[in-house]
Amino acid sequence: MRHAFSLIELVMVVAIIAVLAAVAAPRIASANAGARIEAVESRLTSESLAASESARATGTSRSIVIDADSDRFLVYGGHAGAVGSPLSVVDFGASPYSADITGWSQGAKGHVPIDGYGIFPLGIKVSVTIGGVSRTLTLDLPSLDSDASRVSAEGGSR
Numbered sequence: 001m002r003h004a005f006s007l008i009e010l011v012m013v014v015a016i017i018a019v020l021a022a023v024a025a026p027r028i029a030s031a032n033a034g035a036r037i038e039a040v041e042s043r044l045t046s047e048s049l050a051a052s053e054s055a056r057a058t059g060t061s062r063s064i065v066i067d068a069d070s071d072r073f074l075v076y077g078g079h080a081g082a083v084g085s086p087l088s089v090v091d092f093g094a095s096p097y098s099a100d101i102t103g104w105s106q107g108a109k110g111h112v113p114i115d116g117y118g119i120f121p122l123g124i125k126v127s128v129t130i131g132g133v134s135r136t137l138t139l140d141l142p143s144l145d146s147d148a149s150r151v152s153a154e155g156g157s158r
Contacts, residue, residue: 033131040092040099040128041137044073047090048139051075054087056118062087064112066126071101076111092128102127102134 048064054075055062065074065086071093074086092099105125106112114120124139 029131030133033133036097036099036130037128037133037135040097040130043090043092043097044126044137044139047073047075047088051088052114052118052120054118055114055116059116061116062114064114064120064124065110066101066104066106068101068103071099098130100129102129 051062051064061078063076063078065076066072067074071091073088073090073092075088076084076086078084092101104110104127105123112120112124122140126137126139128135128137
């Protein structure tokens, strides 16, 4: 009667577990990167909507700047772009996002004006890369017809 496993049986089990781990690790990393990109999408939406609501509530213009060099989202008072201290700053390069903003439709240091009614151009595109996963996000913000704010993702490479 046999009461123990042989060394070969134990080695085979360890080898099978190692192969499964090697296959699963990249998929887990990709899923983690995808979740962080979704977090960036959500934060872009909420911060943009907050800037729009702030402009509407105060009746004063705002300006959104996405600094691709430092991976930061900034909101300034006024249409002049990066003038004075920002009213709001989100560092997408830091934890929990650890994102690389590779570009956006307004150029490296461009800005998007928000008028005193909280309205600004639709279709702002932001390119984001996290852990080898890249997406281009399209930010559609409130217009005269709608108060809805939405971010949609395009593409995806590994």
